[in-house]
Amino acid sequence: MIETPATAVETTWWPSRAEFRDAYRRLASGRVAAVLGWAFTAFGVFAALFVRAADGRSTAEMGVPVAVFGVLMILYPWWAAALAWRSPLRREQVTVRVDAEGVAQRSPSGTLLIRWVAISRAVETADTFYVRVGTGLIWFPKRALSAPEQETVRALLRTHVRAYRG
Missing domain, CATH: 2.30.29.30 (Pleckstrin-homology domain (PH domain)/Phosphotyrosine-binding domain (PTB))
Structure with a gap:
């Protein structure tokens, strides 16, 4: 019983700002953004370094933007928390x-x-x-x-x- x-x-x-940031990172959107960010970064780096076009040219022009997008997604929870913290509420x-x-x-x-x-x-x-x-x-x-x-x-x-x- x-x-x-x-x-x-x-x-x-x-x-405090640190407590607010930690709480924001625990939200589902923060966790999903981080996981997807790592996936995009890994795919972009892999594509930029190891994938070649049919004519033998490098695919870095495709892989680098994907990797940069992934890094931005990884940073999203920190950035969003910093913007939200600016509200006096x-x-x-x-x-x-x-x-x-x-x-x-x-x-x-x-x-x-x-x-x-x-x-x-x-x-x-x-x-x-x-x-x-x-x-x-x-x-x-x-x-x-x-x-x-x-x-x-x-x-x-x-x-x-x-x-x-x-």
Whole structure:
């Protein structure tokens, strides 16, 4: 039998640029862009170095642009995160509450409540908790939580999220 924790955790912090970049790279679009970028880069380099046209000419004029496109795709998550960080909304103070109802995020620009049933996956890394909702992501850093609060968050995630990896 699974015990439901009766406690809740609420924490407030100011997002840092590095945390925002790491969270952005965890989005599906960032991961797909990186994988496709490496594939395009490898194909472009291979085509430029080893493939020859029927008349024996080099195909570098085709391979080099493909490889450059691949490198740009690899850099996309960093570039997109840097552009998104420029918005003042991304740098607002954030309050996250994790309780038996779900995960609530509050900032000066609005409030968002996500019930546990809508959360598809949760991942805990060395310094951050990531909660996946559809293709979106809510994250909160461990630096904003004390050790007992981190344990409470882990217990709530284990209880309510099937795909929890901690």
